[in-house]
Amino acid sequence: MASPHSSSTAFGPSAEALRMRPNAIRALAALIGRPELISFAGGVPSPATFPRAQIAEIASRLILDEGDRVLQYASTRGNARLAGAVVDRMRRAGVAWASREGTILTSGSQQGLDLVARVLVDPGDVVFVELPSYIGGLAALWAAGAELVGFGLGSDGPDLGALEARVGETLRAGKRPRAIHTIPTFQNPSGITAGGEARANLLELARRHDLVIIEDDPYSEVYFGEEGKPPPPIAALAGARERVVYLGSFSKVLCPGLRAAWVAGDPDLCARLELAKEAADLCSSTLDHAIVAEMVDGGMVDGRLPAIREFYGERCRAMLEALERDAPEGSTWTRPTGGLFIWVTLPERVDAGARLHAAVEAGVAFVPGAPFFVDGGGSNTLRLAFSKEDPRRIAEGMATLLKIFAE
Numbered sequence: 001m002a003s004p005h006s007s008s009t010a011f012g013p014s015a016e017a018l019r020m021r022p023n024a025i026r027a028l029a030a031l032i033g034r035p036e037l038i039s040f041a042g043g044v045p046s047p048a049t050f051p052r053a054q055i056a057e058i059a060s061r062l063i064l065d066e067g068d069r070v071l072q073y074a075s076t077r078g079n080a081r082l083a084g085a086v087v088d089r090m091r092r093a094g095v096a097w098a099s100r101e102g103t104i105l106t107s108g109s110q111q112g113l114d115l116v117a118r119v120l121v122d123p124g125d126v127v128f129v130e131l132p133s134y135i136g137g138l139a140a141l142w143a144a145g146a147e148l149v150g151f152g153l154g155s156d157g158p159d160l161g162a163l164e165a166r167v168g169e170t171l172r173a174g175k176r177p178r179a180i181h182t183i184p185t186f187q188n189p190s191g192i193t194a195g196g197e198a199r200a201n202l203l204e205l206a207r208r209h210d211l212v213i214i215e216d217d218p219y220s221e222v223y224f225g226e227e228g229k230p231p232p233p234i235a236a237l238a239g240a241r242e243r244v245v246y247l248g249s250f251s252k253v254l255c256p257g258l259r260a261a262w263v264a265g266d267p268d269l270c271a272r273l274e275l276a277k278e279a280a281d282l283c284s285s286t287l288d289h290a291i292v293a294e295m296v297d298g299g300m301v302d303g304r305l306p307a308i309r310e311f312y313g314e315r316c317r318a319m320l321e322a323l324e325r326d327a328p329e330g331s332t333w334t335r336p337t338g339g340l341f342i343w344v345t346l347p348e349r350v351d352a353g354a355r356l357h358a359a360v361e362a363g364v365a366f367v368p369g370a371p372f373f374v375d376g377g378g379s380n381t382l383r384l385a386f387s388k389e390d391p392r393r394i395a396e397g398m399a400t401l402l403k404i405f406a407e
């Protein structure tokens with residue numbers, strides 16, 4: 001039998017390398033990343049929200065005054081000041097059990113997802129993921145050898161009947177159901193938020209089947225107006241040392257170039273995550289985390305939240321108005337109250353991916369929905385990010401795009 005190492009060159013891939021899958025959106029980058037396009041494609045925060053001058057001032061001061069520390073290696077757990085601020089943030093969000101021992105800082109939530117997948121999942125374990133879901137999360141779980149099984153999302157969050165059925169099928173097939181990956185708030189890619197009851201019911205299902213919940217939550221502070229404020233995280237409903245692993249990030253409320261995020265959960269799990277992180281990168285960027293610590297502690301992140309919420313709220317409204325005006329007959333879309341994304345479902349016969357070239361020719365980029373589905377579905381769906389363009393360009397681009405879908 002061929003070993004995973006057999007190859008015609010010296011660089012034959014390992015079994016893990018063979019499990020890694022290319023990111024379908026990054027693969028489209030050459031097409032949808034052209035700078036001249038009106039882009040609803042990039043799932044990234046707007047550079048207009050980055051506090052450049054503040055970051056430059058703090059970075060310069062830290063380097064000149066504290067260069068011995070901030071240009072040096074740091075502990076794997078990360079900056080103690082930032083970890084303390086994260087624990088305060090978690091408690092403020094209702095997670096009373098948040099603790100320093102149960103927190104590990106990471107180089108972005110993406111690293112957190114990778115570490116959690118490595119530490120929790122054995123090859124062949126089943127992890128339940130949302131249909132659609134965040135591609136980076138799927139990639140981390142696939143790399144760890146998880147078998148990914150999808151469950152649908154309704155307007156109020158997970159379809160628990162479907163999830164229950166998938167768990168049953170998994171058990172009958174003799175496989176190990178291990179975890180649920182969920183993005184309950186302003187989900188990427190759909191913009192959907194699970195209600196309070198849906199969160200409680202998901203936790204109850206996880207308890208019944210002894211599943212870990214991986215709560216991936218980078219968007220919850222980006223809500224539009226008080227009425228858009230999401231329910232507390234699932235982690236707030238769970239007990240200390242229970243089954244929720246929570247991932248938070250500063251990428252969407254500060255900037256993703258400073259790679260600052262965290263995982264919060266059972267202290268024993270965090271000790272294992274620390275070992276995995278040590279093997280991955282020894283420590284996150286000391287400088288990045290020192291800058292973020294200074295900004296969070298100095299109130300510069302919280303102080304900017306109202307403006308960030310207003311900024312994205314206005315863009316979201318502009319996109320929703322365009323959809324109300326011009327969406328093709330028979331299509332539906334989500335009405336997010338936070339985050340960066342709207343999800344559109346076109347009539348079943350329309351293949352969104354097949355219209356991408358025409359859209360780009362006409363000057364507009366979007367992301368087809370199919371790559372966000374692990375079950376091969378979603379061909380008539382698309383993700384629209386309202387983060388990049390201003391309301392005027394949103395109106396212009398949406399008029400063009402919706403005309404293409406109406407044809």
Ligand SMILES: Cc1ncc(COP(=O)(O)O)c(C=O)c1O
Nearest residue numbers: 108109110134188249251256261
């Ligand atoms: C749901 C979700 N989780 C995690 C991430 C990764 O964020 P970061 O690594 O910048 O913290 C993203 C980024 O878009 C995301 O949408």
